[in-house]
Amino acid sequence: MNRRARFLEVLGVSEEWVPRHAPALPQDRTAEPDVAADLAADVAAEPVAAAVAAPPEAPAAAAGDAAMAPPSVRDRAGPEAAPRPPAEIHPEIRPEIRPEARTEPRTEAPPALALAPAQPAMPASAGSREAVIAGLDWAGLEARVSGCTDCGLCDRRTQTVFGVGDRQAEWMLVGEAPGENEDKQGEPFVGVAGKLLDNMLAAVGLARGRNVFIANVLKCRPPGNRNPEPDEVAQCEPYLRRQIALVQPRLIVVLGRFAAQSLLRTTTPIGKLRGSVHSYEGIPVVVTYHPAYLLRTLSDKARAWEDLCLAREVHARAGAKA
Numbered sequence: 377m378n379r380r381a382r383f384l385e386v387l388g389v390s391e392e393w394v395p396r397h398a399p400a401l402p403q404d405r406t407a408e409p410d411v412a413a414d415l416a417a418d419v420a421a422e423p424v425a426a427a428v429a430a431p432p433e434a435p436a437a438a439a440g441d442a443a444m445a446p447p448s449v450r451d452r453a454g455p456e457a458a459p460r461p462p463a464e465i466h467p468e469i470r471p472e473i474r475p476e477a478r479t480e481p482r483t484e485a486p487p488a489l490a491l492a493p494a495q496p497a498m499p500a501s502a503g504s505r506e507a508v509i510a511g512l513d514w515a516g517l518e519a520r521v522s523g524c525t526d527c528g529l530c531d532r533r534t535q536t537v538f539g540v541g542d543r544q545a546e547w548m549l550v551g552e553a554p555g556e557n558e559d560k561q562g563e564p565f566v567g568v569a570g571k572l573l574d575n576m577l578a579a580v581g582l583a584r585g586r587n588v589f590i591a592n593v594l595k596c597r598p599p600g601n602r603n604p605e606p607d608e609v610a611q612c613e614p615y616l617r618r619q620i621a622l623v624q625p626r627l628i629v630v631l632g633r634f635a636a637q638s639l640l641r642t643t644t645p646i647g648k649l650r651g652s653v654h655s656y657e658g659i660p661v662v663v664t665y666h667p668a669y670l671l672r673t674l675s676d677k678a679r680a681w682e683d684l685c686l687a688r689e690v691h692a693r694a695g696a697k698a
């Protein structure tokens with residue numbers, strides 16, 4: 377048994393990141409199983425994961441306690457719920473998606489989806505900051521974010537992190553806030569967690585910048601990677617709202633507890649948000665774990681795969697972008 381296999385055995389997880397009861401993949405994507413296996417290899421070989429993973433004598437307890445993680449690699453997600461059985465197609469995606477989600481006509485009739493209701497956002501009053509942001513085009517929005525000083529996070533940032541990817545993408549990924557590497561490079565999800573995210577995207581046939589747009593709730597790094605304050609979220613959220621309105625994605629995948637609770641305006645634990653199809657402005661939303669959390673909680677890779685399978689199913693049912 378090689379070193380990696382022994383390491384995973386000690387942690388009580390499988391060496392392979394294999395989809396359980398996952399929907400069949402398209403025939404022309406024969407490389408996907410290798411991508412999924414590579415994800416497991418990436419995670420297993422990652423020194424950060426080894427440094428903060430659960431101690432061998434108590435892996436289950438550590439996996440369920442995000443507060444035990446060091447602040448430098450703390451997750452923005454937490455496994456608050458008990459393990460759930462794998463779901464090939466969640467029953468809640470059967471009924472109906474709201475037709476007002478998109479303005480352009482569809483070329484095909486989408487199968488119905490059921491969207492869990494989200495708390496409505498406060499409407500922007502005419503002339504307000506929110507209304508001004510809501511009227512910006514891409515260039516105007518990018519310039520406004522770049523020079524934004526509307527909350528205290530501007531003081532210690534290296535630069536804003538606007539978002540990256542295909543601005544006409546069908547998939548939009550939303551995380552929490554820039555970390556240290558993102559603050560330096562100006563791009564969301566770089567470094568080890570970014571590599572894992574790229575592998576997760578590859579496992580469902582996606583790639584950064586190709587039919588995917590990636591953004592964060594916050595555009596500036598909270599000092600020391602602390603949790604964002606409510607007023608910071610309130611100030612920055614109109615930027616994300618405008619980004620979503622401009623991209624008009626078919627599907628939003630939210631990464632981590634904080635982003636999920638911010639976007640969906642709820643305090644429901646991520647364990648209870650996973651596995652259901654939620655709604656943001658009429659757009660289906662699927663919640664999964666933050667890659668940084670998965671780096672130190674290998675046992676939840678299977679759940680993340682379930683979430684990606686659900687997301688792929690929801691996207692397929694929403695139909696191709698017109």
Ligand code: SF4
Nearest residue numbers: 524527530595596612
């Ligand atoms: S976090 Fe958002 S609202 Fe605060 S300064 Fe940065 S861009 Fe502006």
